[in-house]
Amino acid sequence: MKKNIVFFEAVGGSDKGADGHRKDTMPMVNALKAKGWNAEVVQLTDEVLRDSAKREEVYKKVRDTADGYVSRVNPGNLKEEKLYFDVLRRLCEDGLVGMPHPDAMVGYGAKDALTKLADTDLVPDDTYAYYDIATFKSTFPKSLAKGERVLKQNRGSTGEGIWRVRLADANQYNSCDSLPLDTKIICTEAKDNHSEERKLGEFMDFCEQYIIGDNGMLVDMTFLPRIKEGEIRILMLYKTPVYVVHKKPAEGGDAFSATLFSGAKYRYDEPKDWQTLVDWFLAQLPQIKSKLGNYDLPLIWTADFILDTDEKGTDRYILGEINCSCVGFTSPEEFMAKIAVMVGDNIVDIVSEKKA
Numbered sequence: 001m002k003k004n005i006v007f008f009e010a011v012g013g014s015d016k017g018a019d020g021h022r023k024d025t026m027p028m029v030n031a032l033k034a035k036g037w038n039a040e041v042v043q044l045t046d047e048v049l050r051d052s053a054k055r056e057e058v059y060k061k062v063r064d065t066a067d068g069y070v071s072r073v074n075p076g077n078l079k080e081e082k083l084y085f086d087v088l089r090r091l092c093e094d095g096l097v098g099m100p101h102p103d104a105m106v107g108y109g110a111k112d113a114l115t116k117l118a119d120t121d122l123v124p125d126d127t128y129a130y131y132d133i134a135t136f137k138s139t140f141p142k143s144l145a146k147g148e149r150v151l152k153q154n155r156g157s158t159g160e161g162i163w164r165v166r167l168a169d170a171n172q173y174n175s176c177d178s179l180p181l182d183t184k185i186i187c188t189e190a191k192d193n194h195s196e197e198r199k200l201g202e203f204m205d206f207c208e209q210y211i212i213g214d215n216g217m218l219v220d221m222t223f224l225p226r227i228k229e230g231e232i233r234i235l236m237l238y239k240t241p242v243y244v245v246h247k248k249p250a251e252g253g254d255a256f257s258a259t260l261f262s263g264a265k266y267r268y269d270e271p272k273d274w275q276t277l278v279d280w281f282l283a284q285l286p287q288i289k290s291k292l293g294n295y296d297l298p299l300i301w302t303a304d305f306i307l308d309t310d311e312k313g314t315d316r317y318i319l320g321e322i323n324c325s326c327v328g329f330t331s332p333e334e335f336m337a338k339i340a341v342m343v344g345d346n347i348v349d350i351v352s353e354k355k356a
């Protein structure tokens with residue numbers, strides 16, 4: 001073992017601090033050094049990735065000097081994500097420990113992870129993913145006929161292109177198998193909780209943008225009204241929960257968004273304050289891993305839950321989203337140093353186990 005870890009970052013982007021790094025990167029590097037390991041940051045640009053000689057140089061250097069890498073690149077900060085992922089994929093093939101493997105980032109982080117888990121207790125059975133416009137347009141009028149829905153685009157974040165969709169006339173629910181295109185609907189976007197009255201056909205035309213192009217897809221899941229009690233995010237380091245964020249959407253109207261910009265309030269709790277949820281979630285990890293492609297669990301990741309009520313009237317939690325390609329732990333700031341040390345410990349454990 002070389003006892004050396006590379007942290008990949010992109011140059012530039014709003015996630016960087018004064019030193020040009022993500023604020024939580026150097027604390028992790030320093031945590032590894034404090035444990036007697038070496039760690040370095042390799043900063044990438046589109047220009048380097050496009051230039052095959054420079055790209056090979058980066059690849060070979062990391063291959064020959066590191067035991068593993070930690071990917072800290074926000075999607076959107078590199079246009080050449082495909083080339084970046086190719087480098088990571090080759091490093092994993094060469095035996096480096098990928099934290100995470102690029103295909104794990106896609107498998108866990110894409111919105112259609114939900115549909116891959118639809119046959120488990122984590123996600124309702126009637127959760128669908130649309131990869132082509134024809135299927136979307138024939139299926140969505142049927143799913144909406146049964147009840148209120150949330151449509152989620154795959155790209156983008158912070159609630160953009162995440163739409164709560166309901167019928168303007170609630171009496172129309174369950175009145176037919178498939179709604180006509182001129183049905184009046186109310187659409188609320190999670191970005192800012194604004195609502196618009198639209199017609200179903202016209203709104204589905206508008207949603208075509210989310211399906212076309214690279215990684216385009218729409219996930220269609222039931223609207224969970226208990227979102228008003230909050231969304232519960234578990235921050236995970238590999239298989240250990242670190243803290244739980246309770247995110248309560250703004251009050252009133254159609255507000256359903258737990259994103260910060262939409263006015264949600266955040267509270268940070270200990271995992272033990274959410275013992276039932278945490279224990280249940282940890283018991284699901286083997287299943288989550290196998291359904292999402294059998295890649296190792298990500299190093300730093302989050303799972304978001306919304307409360308629901310089962311047929312017996314008992315609380316149950318529904319998984320709403322997993323994030324894993326760019327999760328940071330910069331807030332609350334007072335936790336950052338402690339978490340960085342925990343990440344360092346996890347990295348040493350993971351790499352030592354894989355390289356043993």
Ligand SMILES: Nc1ncnc2c1ncn2[C@@H]1O[C@H](COP(=O)(O)OP(=O)(O)OP(=O)(O)O)[C@@H](O)[C@H]1O
Nearest residue numbers: 150157158159160190222223224227256257258321
């Ligand atoms: N099925 C649902 N029922 C009720 N509310 C939901 C549902 N799914 C999502 N929401 C609400 O919409 C918000 C945005 O959805 P989601 O977290 O899936 O996307 P995102 O926030 O854009 O992604 P990211 O968290 O990666 O930025 C959630 O925070 C939650 O408040």
Ligand SMILES: [Mg+2]
Nearest residue numbers: 158159304321
């Ligand atoms: Mg979210």
